[in-house]
Amino acid sequence: MSIPVMRPWIGEEEAAAAAAAVASGWVAQGPRVAEFERAFAEAIGIGHAVAVSSCTAALHLAMVVAGIGPGDEVVVPSLSFIATANAARYVGARPVFADVDATTLNLTPETVAPVLTERTKAVILVDQAGVPADLETMRKLCDPRGIAIVEDAACAVGSEYRGRPVGAGADIAAFSFHPRKLLTTGEGGMVVTPDGETAARLRRLREHGMDVSAAQRHASKQPVIEHYLETGYNYRMTDIQAAVGLVQLAKLPRLVARRRELAERYHQLLSVIPGLRTITDPEYGQTNYQSFWVQLPDYFKVSRDDLLRILADEGVSARRGIMAAHTEPAYSDDPASELPVTEQITRSSLILPLFHQMTDTEQGHVVSVINSVADLPSAAGTPANQVHGSHGR
Numbered sequence: 457m458s459i460p461v462m463r464p465w466i467g468e469e470e471a472a473a474a475a476a477a478v479a480s481g482w483v484a485q486g487p488r489v490a491e492f493e494r495a496f497a498e499a500i501g502i503g504h505a506v507a508v509s510s511c512t513a514a515l516h517l518a519m520v521v522a523g524i525g526p527g528d529e530v531v532v533p534s535l536s537f538i539a540t541a542n543a544a545r546y547v548g549a550r551p552v553f554a555d556v557d558a559t560t561l562n563l564t565p566e567t568v569a570p571v572l573t574e575r576t577k578a579v580i581l582v583d584q585a586g587v588p589a590d591l592e593t594m595r596k597l598c599d600p601r602g603i604a605i606v607e608d609a610a611c612a613v614g615s616e617y618r619g620r621p622v623g624a625g626a627d628i629a630a631f632s633f634h635p636r637k638l639l640t641t642g643e644g645g646m647v648v649t650p651d652g653e654t655a656a657r658l659r660r661l662r663e664h665g666m667d668v669s670a671a672q673r674h675a676s677k678q679p680v681i682e683h684y685l686e687t688g689y690n691y692r693m694t695d696i697q698a699a700v701g702l703v704q705l706a707k708l709p710r711l712v713a714r715r716r717e718l719a720e721r722y723h724q725l726l727s728v729i730p731g732l733r734t735i736t737d738p739e740y741g742q743t744n745y746q747s748f749w750v751q752l753p754d755y756f757k758v759s760r761d762d763l764l765r766i767l768a769d770e771g772v773s774a775r776r777g778i779m780a781a782h783t784e785p786a787y788s789d790d791p792a793s794e795l796p797v798t799e800q801i802t803r804s805s806l807i808l809p810l811f812h813q814m815t816d817t818e819q820g821h822v823v824s825v826i827n828s829v830a831d832l833p834s835a836a837g838t839p840a841n842q843v844h845g846s847h848g849r
């Protein structure tokens with residue numbers, strides 16, 4: 457048996473949509489990108505969506521439009537993919553690492569307040585593994601101090617915060633369409649904002665700072681001389697990607713529902729291991745279970761890394777838990793303050809396979825390998841009603 461950590465739910469419909477984009481003769485950013493942006497903004501319930509080449513590009517542009525620059529500090533979780541911290545460096549600012557809440561793995565006002573200084577200009581609030589961060593409580597800390605909040609919703613398409621899609625209430629939020637995420641365009645990202653002027657600037661910045669897009673110039677019957685109003689980037693998405701994205705977006709509710717069903721089964725099967733903690737919904741929202749992380753209890757017989765090796769030997773491709781950027785060589789010249797929760801979680805957690813087409817047999821196999829190491833009876837085929845415990849939450 458060979459079980460990947462993730463397999464995108466992508467197939468003939470997406471292939472046909474990509475082929476149609478190719479056949480149309482317009483493959484760069486064009487009408488399909490515009491359509492994808494409209495559909496995405498509608499799905500989130502926000503005024504504007506601007507498609508870009510990745511979430512990393514989206515975060516960079518979010519820093520630019522938030523006016524962050526050299527000398528500024530940006531509070532970020534170390535417990536995140538390194539792109540979160542790098543975004544601050546791209547604009548010459550200093551990322552300042554804050555610890556995270558042990559249950560949601562997200563920043564909270566309690567973890568952010570101790571690292572604020574008068575140089576703090578922004579907080580990048582990550583919805584880690586798809587678990588929505590509590591934006592409203594963070595606003596109470598940041599708004600009175602004039603600190604911008606950029607939501608890094610890379611993992612959170614399809615998650616809900618206080619009854620609305622994640623991103624709906626943000627000033628600016630960035631999404632990823634990398635294949636490890638629920639909705640994929642191969643590579644790709646989206647910035648959403650309620651503000652029309654911000655959206656217009658984002659569109660300009662992703663396309664070299666041009667005042668008219670290449671698609672608009674192409675559509676015009678008369679020659680159009682473009683101007684470059686500021687230093688921009690080439691962060692465009694292609695129409696081939698957007699064609700795939702439109703199909704994927706229509707599948708999003710089914711993707712989320714299936715992941716939540718599989719996650720519930722993991723909760724039940726894994727609850728036989730005392731002290732094993734798992735990702736779960738916060739009280740104010742719902743996760744899309746982008747990554748199903750588990751944290752091993754202290755007494756566990758093998759280390760996290762040994763468990764990863766045992767799983768690999770049994771054909772299960774799991775991953776270490778969320779990385780901690782402050783422990784990486786790229787950040788060794790900028791010592792972080794104490795981050796005890798981050799360090800504990802990054803050391804003792806791992807991410808289990810979870811994908812749309814995963815079968816009960818595959819899931820049972822993953823659990824039985826973990827159970828065998830924990831010295832428990834195999835959970836494969838264990839009826840849910842015989843499983844006891846508190847779901848490890």
Ligand SMILES: Cc1ncc(COP(=O)(O)O)c(C=O)c1O
Pocket residue numbers: 510511512513536537539540582608610611631632633634644645
């Ligand atoms: C929290 C977070 N931010 C940013 C990114 C970067 O996304 P992308 O690969 O689309 O650039 C990722 C990707 O894993 C992520 O998990």
